[in-house]
Amino acid sequence: xxxxxxxxxxxxxxxxxxxxxxxxxxxxxxxxxxxxxxxxxxxxxxxxxxxxxxxxxxxxxxxxxxxxxxxxxxxxxxxxxxxxxxxxxxxxxxxxxxxxxxxxxxxxxxxxxxxxxxxxxxxxxxxxxxxxxxxxxxxxxxxxxxxxxxxxxxxxxxxxxxxxxxxxx
Amino acid sequence: xxxxxxxxxxxxxxxxxxxxxxxxxxxxxxxxxxxxxxxxxxxxxxxxxxxxxxxxxxxxxxxxxxxxxxxxxxxxxxxxxxxxxxxxxxxxxxxxxxxxxxxxxxxxxxxxxxxxxxxxxxxxxxxxxxxxxxxxxxxxxxxxxxxxxxxxxxxxxxxxxxxxxxxxxxxxxxxxxxxxxxxxxxxxxxxxxxxxxxxxxxxxxxxxxxxxxxxxxxxxxxxxxxxxxxxxxxxxxxxxxxxxxxxxxxxxxxxxxxxxxxxxxxxxxxxxxxxxxxxxxxxxxxxx
Numbered sequence: 536x537x538x539x540x541x542x543x544x545x546x547x548x549x550x551x552x553x554x555x556x557x558x559x560x561x562x563x564x565x566x567x568x569x570x571x572x573x574x575x576x577x578x579x580x581x582x583x584x585x586x587x588x589x590x591x592x593x594x595x596x597x598x599x600x601x602x603x604x605x606x607x608x609x610x611x612x613x614x615x616x617x618x619x620x621x622x623x624x625x626x627x628x629x630x631x632x633x634x635x636x637x638x639x640x641x642x643x644x645x646x647x648x649x650x651x652x653x654x655x656x657x658x659x660x661x662x663x664x665x666x667x668x669x670x671x672x673x674x675x676x677x678x679x680x681x682x683x684x685x686x687x688x689x690x691x692x693x694x695x696x697x698x699x700x701x702x703x704x
Numbered sequence: 705x706x707x708x709x710x711x712x713x714x715x716x717x718x719x720x721x722x723x724x725x726x727x728x729x730x731x732x733x734x735x736x737x738x739x740x741x742x743x744x745x746x747x748x749x750x751x752x753x754x755x756x757x758x759x760x761x762x763x764x765x766x767x768x769x770x771x772x773x774x775x776x777x778x779x780x781x782x783x784x785x786x787x788x789x790x791x792x793x794x795x796x797x798x799x800x801x802x803x804x805x806x807x808x809x810x811x812x813x814x815x816x817x818x819x820x821x822x823x824x825x826x827x828x829x830x831x832x833x834x835x836x837x838x839x840x841x842x843x844x845x846x847x848x849x850x851x852x853x854x855x856x857x858x859x860x861x862x863x864x865x866x867x868x869x870x871x872x873x874x875x876x877x878x879x880x881x882x883x884x885x886x887x888x889x890x891x892x893x894x895x896x897x898x899x900x901x902x903x904x905x906x907x908x909x910x911x912x913x914x915x916x917x918x919x920x921x922x923x924x925x926x927x928x929x930x931x932x933x934x935x936x937x938x939x940x941x942x943x944x945x946x947x948x949x950x951x952x953x954x955x956x957x958x959x960x961x962x963x964x965x966x967x968x969x970x971x972x973x974x975x976x977x978x979x980x981x982x983x984x985x986x987x988x989x990x991x992x
Contacts, residue, residue, distance in 0.1 A: 640855070640865075640992050641903040644974045 541570070544596040546616055547589035548625075554579050556629070558592070558620060560607055563600045571601070575608040576617060594619060842875040847900040851907035851964075854879065855899040855979045855992075861888050863978035867905055867961055871895075874918045882958040882965065885975045890954055892921050899979075901992045905968070910960040913953055 545561045559574035573581040596610040750769045751759035797808045852868045866881040881888030965971050
């Protein structure tokens with residue numbers, strides 16, 4: 536049922552408070568509500584932090600409890616947590632949300648145009664397939680062709696993502 | 705002067721001395737003259753202090769000691785006094801028609817009032833800092849710079865995106881969606897009823913004609929009823945007609961602005977579109 540546990544070395548994401556949005560490693564547990572926490576590579580000083588503001592990630596580091604900051608830093612850099620984190624979907628979603636909030640009016644217009652173009656292409660392909668399917672009747676070929684929309688949709692999606700990234704830059 | 709007339713013959717040393725003398729004389733004269741003009745050094749107080757705030761001599765004694773009987777200054781004649789000396793004409797003679805009227809009359813220029821109110825108007829209290837509109841300070845939001853794309857919020861062109869050109873003397877913004885793009889001509893817009901976006905067009909090279917002022921854009925109203933109650937309301941301008949001058953000015957400005965707009969991809973389409981809110985879009989959360 537539970538897959539991520541509070542343990543020494545667990546990397547956590549701080550969701551609110553003064554250090555919101557940063558990653559920390561749990562160094563020790565103080566009591567039921569607080570942990571000693573340290574984020575040498577993310578600019579968080581070694582301090583006590585309540586569990587409530589932490590959200591556990593999938594990453595665990597290897598260091599003994601109450602290890603000093605140098606050890607935590609070494610373990611962090613050995614595992615390359617910063618890069619691994621940036622590659623997770625979680626981090627990407629956060630980034631996308633931030634970019635969306637920063638969109639200016641002009642960017643919103645560009646995104647709207649890109650979306651429109653993409654949807655048109657998809658619709659066009661769908662209609663083509665539907666037409667073909669209805670023409671040839673209820674043959675098993677239908678199943679093969681219904682798989683096809685996934686490919687052109689993905690191709691257009693990547694185009695759209697590229698355009699959206701251009702816009703957001 | 706005599707020394708100056710013998711420069712070539714005499715030795716250069718002598719020349720110098722001869723030239724020096726007139727120079728010295730001149731310097732001497734200069735100093736004397738300067739001394740007369742220069743303010744003399746102020747004398748220390750001629751009234752020795754007995755205790756703090758108490759001098760040895762009385763006012764009249766001090767008058768004598770300072771020789772104020774000799775020093776009487778008058779203030780230089782001010783411009784007001786100069787002007788006052790020129791007394792304006794009080795009467796004027798005007799020719800009068802008619803046979804037996806004597807040809808002319810002497811008429812007062814400034815006549816006595818023909819009506820005195822029953823109660824005098826009380827004197828108004830002094831106030832300061834109440835300036836007429838023409839002298840008000842005009843401010844412009846920092847987000848609005850020449851070339852900014854603005855969103856008009858009120859008026860006939862509400863929701864349209866438009867390019868800002870400059871601020872006029874009354875504080876209104878001179879704006880043009882280029883006419884070819886969104887049918888907004890050279891027009892004035894009010895700063896308060898406009899959203900400034902962060903999109904800017906580079907207008908530094910665009911020259912805006914100088915005759916585009918507030919007077920150019922002001923609405924014209926015909927006000928000459930010829931005492932005919934029948935057709936007064938028809939003669940006033942009902943339909944606004946676009947003058948040729950406006951068309952030429954529009955072309956002149958737009959051609960320059962359009963050239964800059966075409967350089968930015970998708971900007972033309974952006975200016976063509978209108979701004980609108982839909983579900984889930986909150987203006988206080990939008991970044992413009």
